[in-house]
Amino acid sequence: MLIVVDPSSGVPVFRQVMEQVRFHIASGLLQAGDELPPTRSLSAELGVNPMTISKAYNLLERDGVLERRPGKPLVVAALDPEEIELEKLEQLRSNLSGAVRAARQLRLNPGEAIKVFRQMLEGDKED
Amino acid sequence: MSVLALTDIHRSFEPGVPVLDGVDFSVEAGEVVGLLGRNGAGKTTLLHIAMGMLRQQQGTVEVFGLDPHRRPVEVKRRIGFVSENQILPAFLKVREVVELHRSLFPSWDDEMAARLIDRFGLRPGARIKTLSKGQARQVALLCALCHKPELLLLDEPAGGLDALARREFLETSIQALSNTGTTIVFSSHYLSDVERLADRVVMLHDSKVLIDNSLDELHESFSIALVPHRPQGTSDALLALPECLGVRVRTDAVHAVFRLDPDDACALITKQLGVTDALCRTAGLEEMFIEIAGGER
Numbered sequence: 001m002l003i004v005v006d007p008s009s010g011v012p013v014f015r016q017v018m019e020q021v022r023f024h025i026a027s028g029l030l031q032a033g034d035e036l037p038p039t040r041s042l043s044a045e046l047g048v049n050p051m052t053i054s055k056a057y058n059l060l061e062r063d064g065v066l067e068r069r070p071g072k073p074l075v076v077a078a079l080d081p082e083e084i085e086l087e088k089l090e091q092l093r094s095n096l097s098g099a100v101r102a103a104r105q106l107r108l109n110p111g112e113a114i115k116v117f118r119q120m121l122e123g124d125k126e127d
Numbered sequence: 128m129s130v131l132a133l134t135d136i137h138r139s140f141e142p143g144v145p146v147l148d149g150v151d152f153s154v155e156a157g158e159v160v161g162l163l164g165r166n167g168a169g170k171t172t173l174l175h176i177a178m179g180m181l182r183q184q185q186g187t188v189e190v191f192g193l194d195p196h197r198r199p200v201e202v203k204r205r206i207g208f209v210s211e212n213q214i215l216p217a218f219l220k221v222r223e224v225v226e227l228h229r230s231l232f233p234s235w236d237d238e239m240a241a242r243l244i245d246r247f248g249l250r251p252g253a254r255i256k257t258l259s260k261g262q263a264r265q266v267a268l269l270c271a272l273c274h275k276p277e278l279l280l281l282d283e284p285a286g287g288l289d290a291l292a293r294r295e296f297l298e299t300s301i302q303a304l305s306n307t308g309t310t311i312v313f314s315s316h317y318l319s320d321v322e323r324l325a326d327r328v329v330m331l332h333d334s335k336v337l338i339d340n341s342l343d344e345l346h347e348s349f350s351i352a353l354v355p356h357r358p359q360g361t362s363d364a365l366l367a368l369p370e371c372l373g374v375r376v377r378t379d380a381v382h383a384v385f386r387l388d389p390d391d392a393c394a395l396i397t398k399q400l401g402v403t404d405a406l407c408r409t410a411g412l413e414e415m416f417i418e419i420a421g422g423e424r
Contacts, residue, residue, distance in 0.1 A: 012342065
């Protein structure tokens with residue numbers, strides 16, 4: 001599983017880990033029943049405090065995204081397809097928030113902004 | 128009971144020039160506290176007082192509920208200490224330094240010592256004076272960890288080390304943390320290391336504790352506001368707000384640090400100053416540190 005953190009980004013590392021696990025689930029890279037790396041090895045690999053990883057895992061478990069079974073590795077919970085579709089949109093929304101802020105500061109009219117988004121999405125080389 | 132409790136600590140080395148002027152903070156078991164401050168802010172003095180190596184002129188220190196000055200042996204047996212300026216006996220061999228520490232600490236773990244020697248690639252027969260700075264620091268870390276301390280005090284432990292040696296030092300500390308739940312207090316100018324390891328940040332400034340917050344709070348509930356220069360008196364008006372931690376007048380704008388999340392900071396600035404085009408955002412620790420340490424308040 002690919003998790004990359006940037007501790008200096010100003011976003012708490014536990015949130016970065018949570019977001020990336022959610023992203024991988026939404027994209028299908030992680031599927032129901034897939035095991036997550038143990039807290040200890042993930043924290044050593046990322047070079048971050050183990051409490052940070054367990055905080056991320058605990059919150060994902062609380063949200064029903066991960067499932068803990070006694071004495072076994074943490075796994076991705078079975079989510080129904082509808083939830084996964086919602087999660088995809090949620091991921092897109094959080095990725096677009098910076099673009100929305102920029103569009104507002106640039107005082108672009110929404111139609112123009114949406115046109116740019118559509119062009120980029122469809123790989124249109126019109127401009 | 129706190130692992131470390133400092134209450135109203137005062138210490139100066141010259142009359143009238145306090146290094147620590149009423150410092151309070153305590154550390155609970157399992158916490159990892161990053162101690163920040165500019166050079167001369169009193170971080171080393173504070174750690175030396177916690178170790179019982181230096182005595183405060185006023186206030187109380189308790190380590191594991193004991194006075195480190197009155198019960199030095201009991202306290203030191205339960206602490207591991209590494210400092211940038213630590214001097215290991217130059218003419219001893221690595222093996223002899225390890226043996227010396229082993230004889231001082233009843234809880235010494237031979238297996239752990241062997242594992243770390245192997246991991247660091249240290250030659251037991253090498254004399255300390257022939258080691259690189261990074262290797263010497265590894266020997267110091269090994270000696271600080273193998274008696275399985277309940278409290279690890281690290282004073283600028285990565286100072287002078289290259290990026291890889293620093294990361295290895297960090298990883299070893301992290302492993303000690305996961306294995307035994309050691310409490311750690313460390314000072315560092317490498318703020319990205321602090322962001323990796325600490326769950327709480329204490330910043331010393333002007334001889335006092337200016338900030339004592341969880342790292343997550345610093346990332347999410349503190350913000351930097353860039354406020355345009357016009358109207359006159361903007362920086363004074365910002366400084367008058369109790370939530371404002373410091374102000375720096377720069378050419379682009381007035382930079383102000385707030386103990387508020389960005390939305391609340393912008394709302395406050397609009398309400399109190401009538402300024403609607405301030406930009407407020409969260410920031411990483413390094414930027415936050417520079418704005419606070421370099422600002423006036």
